[in-house]
Amino acid sequence: RNSIKAMEKELVTCGLQGKEKAALKRSQIFQIPGGKDSETKVIVVLGKAGMGKSILVQKICQDWSNGEFSQFEFAFWFDCKQISLPEKRYSLKDLLLEFFVKPQEGSKEIFEYILQNPTKVLLLFDGFEGLHDHENFPRCSASQPEKDLCSIKELLSGLIQKKILNGCTLLLTARPKDKVYQYVSKVDKTIEIVGFSPQQRELYITKYFEGLPYCDNALKLIKECEYLFSHCYSPLMCRFVCFLCETVLEMGDKSLPSTLTTVFLKFVQQKIISMKTDVTAMRNQESLATLARIAWYLGEKHQNAVKSNLLPSKEVKEFALKHGFFLPFAFPRHSDSEEEEFGSTFSDFVIQNFLGALHLMLAEEIKDKSLIKYLSFPSKKKKPYNWLDLVPRFLAGLLFLQDDPYFCSLSNEDVKQSTKKQKTLLKYIRRLQINELCPERLLDLLHCIYETQSNYLLQHVALRLKTDLSFLGVVLTPPDVHVLHYILKRSRKEFSLDLWNSSIDMQGLKDLVGLKNVASFRASLSDTVRLWKSLEQTKDYELLRASTEKFVLDPFKAKTMKDISDLSDLVEMQEKMINCVQDASGCSSYEIPAIKNLRKLEFALGPVCGLQGFLKLVEILAAFPSLQHLDLDALSENGIGDEGAKSLSEVFPTLTSLEILNLSQNKITDVGAEKLATALPSLSSLKTLSLYNNNICDFGAENLAKVLPAMSSLRVLDVQYNKITGVGAQQLTDSLRKCPHIKNLVMWNPTIPYGVLEHLQQLDSRISV
Numbered sequence: 001r002n003s004i005k006a007m008e009k010e011l012v013t014c015g016l017q018g019k020e021k022a023a024l025k026r027s028q029i030f031q032i033p034g035g036k037d038s039e040t041k042v043i044v045v046l047g048k049a050g051m052g053k054s055i056l057v058q059k060i061c062q063d064w065s066n067g068e069f070s071q072f073e074f075a076f077w078f079d080c081k082q083i084s085l086p087e088k089r090y091s092l093k094d095l096l097l098e099f100f101v102k103p104q105e106g107s108k109e110i111f112e113y114i115l116q117n118p119t120k121v122l123l124l125f126d127g128f129e130g131l132h133d134h135e136n137f138p139r140c141s142a143s144q145p146e147k148d149l150c151s152i153k154e155l156l157s158g159l160i161q162k163k164i165l166n167g168c169t170l171l172l173t174a175r176p177k178d179k180v181y182q183y184v185s186k187v188d189k190t191i192e193i194v195g196f197s198p199q200q201r202e203l204y205i206t207k208y209f210e211g212l213p214y215c216d217n218a219l220k221l222i223k224e225c226e227y228l229f230s231h232c233y234s235p236l237m238c239r240f241v242c243f244l245c246e247t248v249l250e251m252g253d254k255s256l257p258s259t260l261t262t263v264f265l266k267f268v269q270q271k272i273i274s275m276k277t278d279v280t281a282m283r284n285q286e287s288l289a290t291l292a293r294i295a296w297y298l299g300e301k302h303q304n305a306v307k308s309n310l311l312p313s314k315e316v317k318e319f320a321l322k323h324g325f326f327l328p329f330a331f332p333r334h335s336d337s338e339e340e341e342f343g344s345t346f347s348d349f350v351i352q353n354f355l356g357a358l359h360l361m362l363a364e365e366i367k368d369k370s371l372i373k374y375l376s377f378p379s380k381k382k383k384p385y386n387w388l389d390l391v392p393r394f395l396a397g398l399l400f401l402q403d404d405p406y407f408c409s410l411s412n413e414d415v416k417q418s419t420k421k422q423k424t425l426l427k428y429i430r431r432l433q434i435n436e437l438c439p440e441r442l443l444d445l446l447h448c449i450y451e452t453q454s455n456y457l458l459q460h461v462a463l464r465l466k467t468d469l470s471f472l473g474v475v476l477t478p479p480d481v482h483v484l485h486y487i488l489k490r491s492r493k494e495f496s497l498d499l500w501n502s503s504i505d506m507q508g509l510k511d512l513v514g515l516k517n518v519a520s521f522r523a524s525l526s527d528t529v530r531l532w533k534s535l536e537q538t539k540d541y542e543l544l545r546a547s548t549e550k551f552v553l554d555p556f557k558a559k560t561m562k563d564i565s566d567l568s569d570l571v572e573m574q575e576k577m578i579n580c581v582q583d584a585s586g587c588s589s590y591e592i593p594a595i596k597n598l599r600k601l602e603f604a605l606g607p608v609c610g611l612q613g614f615l616k617l618v619e620i621l622a623a624f625p626s627l628q629h630l631d632l633d634a635l636s637e638n639g640i641g642d643e644g645a646k647s648l649s650e651v652f653p654t655l656t657s658l659e660i661l662n663l664s665q666n667k668i669t670d671v672g673a674e675k676l677a678t679a680l681p682s683l684s685s686l687k688t689l690s691l692y693n694n695n696i697c698d699f700g701a702e703n704l705a706k707v708l709p710a711m712s713s714l715r716v717l718d719v720q721y722n723k724i725t726g727v728g729a730q731q732l733t734d735s736l737r738k739c740p741h742i743k744n745l746v747m748w749n750p751t752i753p754y755g756v757l758e759h760l761q762q763l764d765s766r767i768s769v
Contacts, residue, residue, distance in 0.1 A: 024191060026056075026059065026060070026063070027068065029043065029060070029171075029189075029191065030043070030069060030071070030122075030169060032188045032189055037119055037167070038119070038166075038167050039162065039166065039167060040118075040159065040160070040162045040165070040166050040167060040168055040169070040170060041168075041169045041170065041188045041189075042160065042170045042172070042186060042187050042188050042189075043169070043170065043171045043172070043187075043188060043189045043190075043191065044128075044171075044172050044173075044174060044187050044189070044190050044191070045057075045171065045172070045173045045174070045191045045192075045193065046173075046174060046175070046176045046190065046191065046192045046193070047173070047175070047176070047192060047193035047194075047195075048175060048176065048195075048234065048477075049175060049236070049348070049349035049350065050234045050235060050236025050237055050348065050349065050350060051193045051194075051195050051234055051235065051236075052193055052195075052235045052236075053126065053127075053173035053193060054079075054126050054127070054173070055235070056173075056193065057077060057124050057126045057171070057173060058077070060075075060124065060171070061075055061077050061124070064122070069122070071119075071120070072120055072121065072122040072169070073117070073120040073121075074096075074114060074120060074121045074122065075122040075124065076095075076096055076101075076121070076122070076123050076124065077124045077126065078095070078123070078124065078125050078126065079126050079127060079329070079345075080125055080126060080127035080128060080152075081127050081303070081304050081305040081345050082305060082329045082331075082343060082345065083095070083152045088151070088152065088331065089149040089150060089151055090149065090150065090151075090152060090155060091148060091149055091150070092155060092164060092165070093107075093111050094149075095152075095155060096111070096114065097110065097111060114165070115165070118165040118166060118167035118168040119167040119168065119169075121165060121168040121169070122168070122169050122171070123159065123165075123168055123169070123170050123171070124171045124173075125156065125170070125171070125172050125173070126173045127173060127174075128172040128173060128174040176192070176475070194503070195233040195234055195235070195477075196232065196233050196234075196235065196238065197233075197505070198505075198507055201229065201232040201233060201238060202219060202223075204232070204235070204238050204242075205218060205219050205222055205232070205238070205242060206219060208239075208242040208246075209242070209246070212246075214249045217249060218242070218245050218246070218249060221245055221248070221249070221254075221255075221256060222241060222242075222245055222256065225255075225256045225257075225258065226482060227258065227259070227450075227479070227482050227483075227486075228241050228256055228257075228258075228263065229241075230477075230478035230479045230481070230482040231260065231478070231479050233477065233478045233479075233505075236348055236350065237350070240263065240264075240267060240350070241256075241263065243267070243270075244256065244257070244263055244266055244267060244270070247266075247270050258453065259397055259450065259451045259453060260390075260393060260394070260397065260451060261354075261393070261394050261396075261397025261398055261401065261451050262397070262401070262404075264350070264351075264354040264394070265398075265401070265404065265406060265407060266406075268288070268354070269406050271323040271324060271325075272284050272288070272323055283315070284319065285410060287315060287316050287319035287320075288319075288355075288358075288410065289358075289359070289362050289410075290312055290313075290316045291316060291319070291320050291325060291355060292355040292356065292358040292359035292362060293359050293363065294306065294311070294312075294316075295346065295351075295352045295353075295355035295356045295358075295359060295388075296355070296356040296359040296360065296388075298346075298352070299352060299353075299356050299387050299388035299391075300387070302387045304345055304346045304349065304352055305329075305343050305344065305345035305346075306343060306344055306345075307331075307341065307342075307343050308328070308341075308342040308343055308344050309341075309342075311344065317344065320344065321344070324347055325346065325347060325351060325355070326344040326345065326346065326347065327344070327345050327346075327347050328342060328343070328344055329342070329343050329344075329345060330342050330343075331343060349390075350390060352388060353388045353389075353390035353391050353394060354390075354394050356388045356391045356394075357390075357391045357392075357393075357394030357395040357397075357398055358394075358398065358410070360374055360391070360395055361395065361398045361399070361421075362410065368420050368421040368423075368424040369424060371395070371399075371421055371424060371425070372424060372425075372428050374391060374392065374395060375392050375395060375396065375425065375428065375448065389444075392444060392447075392448050393444075393447045393448050393451050394451070395448075396425065396448035396449070396451045396452050397448075397451030397452060399421055399422045399425050399452070400422060400451075400452040400453065400454055402419065402422070425452075426456075426457070429449070429457060429460065429461070430460065432445070434461060434464045434465065435464065435465070435466040439469075439470060439471045439472075439474045440474060442469075443471075443474070443476075443480050443483075443484070445461065446461065446480075446483045446484060446487055447479070447480075447483055449461050449483075449487070450483040450486060450487070458486075458487060458490055459490055461487060462487045462488070462490040462491040463491060463492070463493075465487070465488070465491060465493065465495070467493050467494060467495055467496060468495075468496045468498075469495055469496070469497050469498070470497075470498040471497070471498060471499055471502045472498050472499075472500050472501060472502070473500070473501045473502070474502055475502060475503045476499065476502040476503065476504045476508065478505060478507075478508060481504060481505075481508035481511065481512065482508075484512065485508075485511050485512055485515065488512070488515055488517065488518065489515055489517070491517060492517070493517065494517050494518075494519040495515075495517060495518050495519065496518075496519060496520045496521070496552075497512060497518055497520075497521040497522070498521070498522045499512070499521060499522060499523040499524075499527075500522050500523060500524055501524060502523070502524075504523065504527065506527065506530055506531050506534060509523055509527055509528070509531050510531055510534075510535075510543070510547075513531070513543075513546075513547045513550060514543055514546075514547075518550065519550065520550050520551075520552045521550055521551060521552065522551075522552050522553070523551075524566075525553075525563070525566035525567060525569070525570055526562070526566045526569070528547075528551055528570075529566065529569045529570055529573055531547065532544060532547065532548065532573055532577070533573070535547070536576065536577075544577070548577065548592045548593065548594070549593055551592070551593070551594045552594060552597075553570075553594035553595070553597075553598050554594070554597055554598045554599050554600060555598075555599070555600035555601070555602065555629075556598060556600070556601050556602070557601075557602040557603075557604060558601070558602065558603050558604065558605065558613065558617065559604050559605065560605065560609075561605065561609050561612070561613050561616075564605075564613045564616050564617050565616075567617070567620065568616065568619075568620055570592070570594070570595065571595065571620045571623045573592070574591065574592045574595055574623070577592065595623055595624060596624075596625060596626060597626055598624045598626060598627055599626055599627060599628045599629060600627075600628065600629040600631070601624070601627060601629070601630055601631070602631045602634075603617060603630075603631065603632045603634070603638060604634035604635075604636070604638065605634075605638055606634065606636035606637070606638065607636065607637055607638065607639045610637075610638035610639045610640055610644075610666075611638075611639065611640050611641060611643060611644050614632070614638065614640045614644045614647070614648075615643075615644065615647055618644075618647045618648055618650075618651055621648075621651050621654065621655065622651055622654035622655075625656070625657060626657050627655060627657055627658055628657050628658060628659045628660065628685075629658075629659065629660040629662075630655075630658060630660070630661050630662070631660070631662040632662055632663050632664070632666055633662045633663075633664035633665055633690070633692075634665070637665045637666065637667070638665075638666055639666060639667045640663075640666045640667075640668075641666065641667045641668060641669075641672065642668060642669055642671040642672035642675070643672075644666065644668075644672075645663070645666070645668050645672030645673070645675055645676050646671075646672060646675040648676075649675045649676050649678065649679035649680075650679070652679040652680065652682045652683050653679070653682040655683060656684060656685060657685055658683055658685055658686055659685050659686060659687045659688065659713075660686075660687065660688045661683070661686060661688070661689050661690070662688075662690045663676075663689075663690060663691050663694070664690045664691065664692035664693055664694070664718075665692065665693045665694070666694060667694065667695060668691065668694040668695065668696060669694070669695045669696065669697070669700070670696060670697050670699040670700035670703075672694075672700075673691070673694075673696045673699075673700030673701075673703055673704060674699070674700065674703045676704075677700075677703035677704050677706065677707045678703075678707075680704075680707050680711055681707055681710040681711055683711070683713075684713060685713055686711065686713055686714055687713055687714060687715045687716065688714075688715065688716040688718075689714060689716070689717050689718070690716075690718040691717075691718065691719050691722065692718045692719070692720055692721055692722075692746075693720075693721040693722070694721075694722050695722065695723060696719065696722040696723065696724060697722070697723045697724060697725075697728065698724060698725055698727045698728035698731070699728075700722075700724075700728075701719065701722075701724045701728030701729070701731055701732055702728060702731050704717075704719070704732065705728075705731040705732045705734065705735035706735070708732075708735045708736070708738070708739050708742065709735065709738040709739055711739075712741055713741070714739075714741065714742055715741065715742060715743045715744070716742075716743060716744045716745075716746070717742065717744070717745050717746070717747075718746040718747075719732070719745075719746070719747045719749075720746050720747055720748045720749060721748070721749065721750075722749055723749065723751050724747065724749045724751060724752060725749075725751045725752060726752050726753055726756040729747055729749070729752050729756060729757065729760055730756075730760070732745065732747060733745075733760045733763060733764060733767065736764055736766065736767070737764070742766060743766060744766055744768055745764075745766055745767050745768065746768045747767065747768075747769075748768075748769045757769055
């Protein structure tokens with residue numbers, strides 16, 4: 001089963017703003033186009049706890065040892081939680097040649113070679129979140145950073161600042177919520193591990209139970225528990241669920257726990273089930289309580305490792321190691337004469353979270369009212385109270401488990417005290433302004449409420465959700481989607497969902513869109529079209545039609561070539577859908593409402609792809625019959641130029657609803673202005689035309705002046721900041737006299753003498769300067 005851990009998971013590389021994403025092979029991780037060989041390169045791998053970042057780092061090391069990544073002669077891998085204890089200090093030589101691997105001979109010569117050839121060195125730091133806490137990340141102040149003793153933070157800071165081994169390659173793994181970019185000034189590449197697809201989850205589960213008599217039953221059992229199956233997108237959680245399922249099937253049971261809290265309570269129970277006597281049971285119970293306290297207090301310090309000699313007792317250490325809660329490791333020695341020191345680290349982040357929540361429930365000093373600060377859901381994007389961000393979910397679940405016989409055996413509290421804590425949570429939720437929560441905190445709340453499985457709380461939250469729910473730019477994982485779906489369907493309200501740039505998977509999008517009380521939704525075009533193509537292939541025409549009618553596109557802003565390509569796919573999809581819907585409803589034609597109702601389209605691709613993207617956009621503009629506002633004014637100028645203006649003018653007759661056309665800052669000259677002027681009268685609804693800050697001279701102004709009388713719907717014309725002189729200004733003013741319908745002509749230009757402009761304004765007050 002160990003081979004399962006190395007199963008390929010999809011890697012995604014993205015820009016810092018997450019604008020464009022693309023699948024990435026492991027062999028491409030260190031490819032950085034345009035990177036200078038002589039400078040340090042920093043690669044950040046992001047992924048939630050349990051997504052497989054550590055496995056990826058180990059696989060990179062294994063691949064390197066087998067001859068891949070041959071550009072590196074040295075690869076050093078560090079587990080940050082094992083080297084991050086604040087009292088530990090290292091020199092670079094200690095870190096590389098003592099901690100990681102100790103050469104049998106020639107350490108000095110090897111280290112000198114490394115210093116002289118930094119481009120041949122790969123340093124992998126796994127678990128960057130273990131290196132920073134509430135303090136700022138320190139700058140490296142050592143005069144000889146390669147030789148002086150420093151904290152691991154200072155050493156890493158020196159590597160990032162290029163004071164140490166300038167030219168090496170650094171790969172850091174971290175969780176998405178960690179402020180990695182606050183400590184790393186320049187990142188050359190960002191990679192995100194997105195976990196298992198539904199098909200990969202099934203493959204993992206099948207491989208786990210391969211050869212066992214209940215293999216088919218296991219997959220069926222896990223898939224029937226949709227919430228747990230959604231958590232299997234995380235490799236770590238998938239392993240937990242498989243372990244638990246194996247135990248359940250061996251015991252002859254036919255159902256799995258329905259929440260994460262009950263899963264981990266069962267997991268802990270199975271780990272320490274070999275209690276032979278009451279004395280052993282009591283001892284294990286005390287050790288578990290102590291371990292839970294350690295989990296919590298380490299979490300408060302943003303740590304998950306501790307020196308073994310600092311543990312309260314040998315008994316607790318042996319208990320934790322025996323039952324797999326702890327993993328042991330050794331600290332590096334500065335000399336052979338120095339005594340070897342050992343440490344212990346929690347086997348995984350989720351276990352530490354569960355034990356931390358268990359401590360809050362078991363600790364007698366924590367009263368019912370003080371529990372609320374660990375469950376708080378601030379309305380703004382404040383940091384959660386604790387680094388252990390799953391604690392609130394487990395805590396909420398445990399508060400509603402006082403009837404569970406195993407949990408009762410762990411707790412010394414009487415039922416009355418447990419009920420009091422539960423009532424405190426109920427009171428807090430009732431007072432909470434749910435409709436003011438930001439999306440991240442709302443999701444945290446929904447997970448907590450789901451863990452309670454309290455019908456009252458589930459209904460209470462469902463009825464108080466606002467009808468417009470935006471998750472714009474918030475990553476929605478499969479478990480997020482499950483709890484959102486579970487609670488939305490309990491509500492009698494109709495909802496509008498904004499799922500744009502939420503990385504929601506196709507199954508999740510299908511589930512949410514399929515809810516009868518979801519009246520409309522926005523989602524990334526590529527995700528939506530992919531869903532529709534899937535529904536078309538499976539001939540689910542009813543949901544296909546319902547989802548197209550619910551989809552909202554307006555307003556749409558194109559920022560990348562992919563946005564334009566996706567918009568083209570949407571238009572193409574409409575052609576295919578006419579046939580599909582015809583089969584389902586008998587109608588002979590069909591328009592996707594989102595295409596039909598698009599009123600505002602913004603174009604902001606910038607100068608590099610501006611013209612190329614715009615020419616492709618022009619090809620499909622006629623497909624949007626209700627388009628009223630076309631805006632090409634972007635901070636990073638698009639620069640469509642005369643070619644773009646000519647191409648646009650050719651489709652003017654099809655834009656019958658267009659009221660606002662903004663062509664500001666697009667490098668249009670007299671040539672483009674002439675092409676535009678010829679076709680402008682065909683825009684029968686145009687009210688506002690902006691040609692602000694282009695390169696239009698008097699010839700262009702003359703052509704515009706000629707057509708103004710024919711543009712009966714026009715109310716505002718803006719031609720300021722061009723190169724029009726007094727001659728062109730006079731021609732526009734003369735034309736204005738024939739245009740009583742125009743209310744404002746804005747034409748200040750640095751090339752028009754101020755006196756001339758002032759005189760023209762006196763002749764016609766509609767001229768603005």
